[in-house]
Amino acid sequence: MTTAAPPATRNLETVGLTKSFGGVHAVRDATVTFRHGKINALIGPNGSGKTTFFNCVTGMIKPDAGTVTFRGEDITRRAPHKIAQAGIGRSFQLCRIFPRMTVLENMLAAVRRTRRRELLKGARNAEEIDKARALLVRVGIDHLENIEARNLSYGQQKLLELAGVLMGDPDTIMLDEPAGGVNPALVGRIGTLVQELNAEGRTFLVVEHNMEMVMSLSHHVIVFDRGGPIAEGSPAVVQSDPRVLEAYLGV
Numbered sequence: 001m002t003t004a005a006p007p008a009t010r011n012l013e014t015v016g017l018t019k020s021f022g023g024v025h026a027v028r029d030a031t032v033t034f035r036h037g038k039i040n041a042l043i044g045p046n047g048s049g050k051t052t053f054f055n056c057v058t059g060m061i062k063p064d065a066g067t068v069t070f071r072g073e074d075i076t077r078r079a080p081h082k083i084a085q086a087g088i089g090r091s092f093q094l095c096r097i098f099p100r101m102t103v104l105e106n107m108l109a110a111v112r113r114t115r116r117r118e119l120l121k122g123a124r125n126a127e128e129i130d131k132a133r134a135l136l137v138r139v140g141i142d143h144l145e146n147i148e149a150r151n152l153s154y155g156q157q158k159l160l161e162l163a164g165v166l167m168g169d170p171d172t173i174m175l176d177e178p179a180g181g182v183n184p185a186l187v188g189r190i191g192t193l194v195q196e197l198n199a200e201g202r203t204f205l206v207v208e209h210n211m212e213m214v215m216s217l218s219h220h221v222i223v224f225d226r227g228g229p230i231a232e233g234s235p236a237v238v239q240s241d242p243r244v245l246e247a248y249l250g251v
């Protein structure tokens with residue numbers, strides 16, 4: 001008889017994930033289970049390893065040890081585009097868009113990041129363009145489709161990046177600081193989008209320092225300190241956990 005959580009609640013899991021940079025133990029022995037179909041938040045003080053953890057999960061850097069499992073399949077050390085193809089989309093702390101390409105061109109480039117073969121073909125079929133436009137409407141920047149991305153506000157760039165992630169139809173979306181450097185009105189819009197996309201069945205993993213956003217959006221919060229999880233639970237449970245206060249305040 002197994003004591004593991006039933007598959008329906010398991011989406012993305014890591015076991016013993018570890019990554020060092022020289023003498024810096026960025027992620028150490030991190031065993032984490034994200035909840036399927038939920039908005040999961042990953043929080044923790046600066047330098048606690050959240051981005052490195054994200055990068056290990058999405059194949060941007062290779063972990064030194066440990067495993068990453070997605071829907072029961074071992075995806076450890078797979079190339080980033082293979083992980084994207086498996087159904088995990090991600091955004092970056094500092095937006096990754098092409099500044100001199102238009103908003104629409106960025107959307108078309110985004111899908112080719114996921115599907116390398118089409119990158120070679122260079123195909124721009126009408127269906128893809130329609131999909132890109134529909135997603136731009138969805139995130140509220142369709143009126144900017146012919147503007148070069150460098151001329152968007154930072155918040156609009158984040159919305160473009162999210163729309164680009166959606167071009168790949170991921171069922172799990174990892175967002176690294178979606179509210180970072182974004183004005184409050186757009187933070188609200190990003191939060192609403194996350195909730196709507198989650199209601200449609202997409203799982204979210206969000207790294208975020210904006211506690212108001214984290215606590216209002218998340219179903220499940222995982223707290224990192226010094227490279228691994230120290231507490232997890234509902235926002236209310238985590239907020240009252242003394243280990244979390246200690247990690248943040250050093251008390």
Ligand SMILES: Nc1ncnc2c1ncn2[C@@H]1O[C@H](COP(=O)(O)OP(=O)(O)OP(=O)(O)O)[C@@H](O)[C@H]1O
Pocket residue numbers: 021024025026044045046047048049050051052053
């Ligand atoms: N490429 C790298 N080379 C050397 N050290 C690194 C590298 N990337 C991260 N680190 C170090 O690893 C530790 C964890 O960094 P990481 O960026 O993962 O933390 P974080 O929790 O995402 O921080 P923040 O909330 O400030 O974004 C830090 O001490 C950082 O300086």
